[in-house]
Amino acid sequence: MKQSILIVEDIHSIREAIMDLLSAKFNVFGAEHFEEAVWYLSNEKINLTITDIRLPGKSGIDLVKLIQKEFPTVQYALMTAYNINEYIKYAKDLQIWNIIPKYSFLDIHLIEVMVEKLLSNDIFGIEKYFAKDFKVLDQNINSEFEEAPNNGIVYKQIKSDQDRSILCGKISKNLIQLGAPKAIQQVLEELTSNAMIRAPRTNEGEYKYQFEIPSHDMVVPLDNIQLMPDDYFLIGYGSTDSTIFIVVRDQFGSLRKEEILHRLDRHISIDETTGFPKGLEDSHGRGLYICREISDQLIFNIKPGVCTETIAMINREGRTGFKSLSIYEV
């Protein structure tokens, strides 16, 4: 049976376009404002609601609150033409995981991918974001660096600090040649150190490769880490005509989605008392924030206890807008 989606958007053409896009695979309903959306939620079996944040009258945020209270089985995602960073605090407080920026360079396919990921248990893999002929090379993960095919990705395995520094150096050089900004090095550094140092935890939740110094509020990684045989992680890299990307996939799934919003929020939202983001005072979670600032899209796919996959995409044509919020969990 087809699943049902409700699109709440007051701009006619945008609503119609999204409905057109999704109507082949889903039952799609369109609402212009809060009250109409509530009508559909009450009278139809809706699986997913995608709502604009700013609506005439009550807002999309109000709608999310109502859904959480009255229709707890309905999933939700938001859209906005405004800066998504302004809503990070709402996202953190209200458990909103997905916000799509509405701007004229928005690839409508992204909405389709989001919907399919939200309505299935199939969230992993960057290939979802590209056409069918996208190539995934994940057979030779143990071999040395090789260039990714055009319109495809190649995965490599990282087992030690040494692997990490050699591979990251070669990947960043390669991607910069393809037109990535130099800051891509930073993204590689942050994502791989997360996968190597932060992600591996014991069943009791203790870090495996770093130790805490509670008196100094610090965690210090071990020197020259050699990951245990089962603790390795994968790094993927490559490009299409429009996009350059990095994928980091660990085997722990220990990054909690609340933690992502918490870390982003403390570097984005302004603390009223100081006038600066809280995160300026320390360095907790700055890595993720920096990755998000450098990338045009930063996507998190999480299966707790099994895998965290982080995808950073950079548009090669400079067609950027506000950054989406994309966190998926199964």
Place this chain on the structure above:
Amino acid sequence: MENIEKVAEKARELEAIYDVVQDPLVLIDSDFNIQRANLATILFAKNNKYDELLDKKCYEVLYQRTDVCPYCPKINVKSKDKNQTSSAPITREIFFRSEDKKQTLLLEFYPYPKQEDLFWMVEKISDVTKQRDKEEESFRMRNLASLGILISGIAHELNNPLTGISLTLQNLKANWQNQPPEQIEKRLDMIRNDISRAAIIVSDIISFAKTDKVKVTLGDIVETINRAKDTVIRLYPHLSKNINWRITCDHEYQFPFHPGKMERLFMNLFRNSLQAFDYRPGEIAIEIRKTKNWLHIIVEDNAGGIPDAIIQKIFDPFFTSNKSGTGTGLGLSICHSIVKEHDGNISVKSVEQKTRFTISFPLTNDITEPNS
């Protein structure tokens, strides 16, 4: 002798008082000769001793002119106008260059009734350069702030139709080959509407930036108002869904106006009303009425009215009551200038949840009333 001593002492005391005033104070007789001056005047006139100022022409020693200053109020000159005895000074603000310094001076002239029918005057000169610079600066800052509001408003207003067009086109491109023609036409219409919206925003900005001379042609105002109504309904099909339109007029009225601008005037008014209704049902009533020399067009809605606190500001450019970041704040300001370009008047009243705009255009003889 004692009396003379006393008077002389009083004079010295007065002198002491006005010498501490930092701004030049000058008493000028009816022939523009300086009769008294304070210490500051000597500094202002430069290189002159007190004695060298006395009985000299004020325009020569103060302003290095050879004749009476063109801005002189001449209240010292014989005049029968008795009103001059009022205590409020006549003021002039001048740019004055002394050596290489450019100053803005505020001159205040107070009449001093010397005899019957004979006035001298007291001139006070204040340097307001810094003050004016500061004002100028803050004016510029305010302008920049308005510009910021305008730009983010425009960016957002353009973003919406552009996003609509972009998403619709992406769909069309992917599916046009297997879609029935009606579906394709529907999407093309959506693109057309989005483009009209974007075009209106752009033309708002252009017409705000430059007021070109209005080219008027004889037109039917009722027809123009109807066209404006239809366009607004087409562009805002949902906002206008629950609106009842009532247009009352007893004649067709033809008079010379710029058809495009006139349509824009009413479109902006209607759009504001629709936005005020915010999807609620309501009525927009338009009444066209002729008096002897004027044509009045009254546009009234019952969308809630305009608060007293802002009704004075609604014709100001960049003023907007929309939620932050939407709208350019130019709509009513453009209405105002279109009305003015047609030598008309526009006024607004808001009572009991209703807002009423009254627009009046002067009628010349060439108005025709075909039905009468």
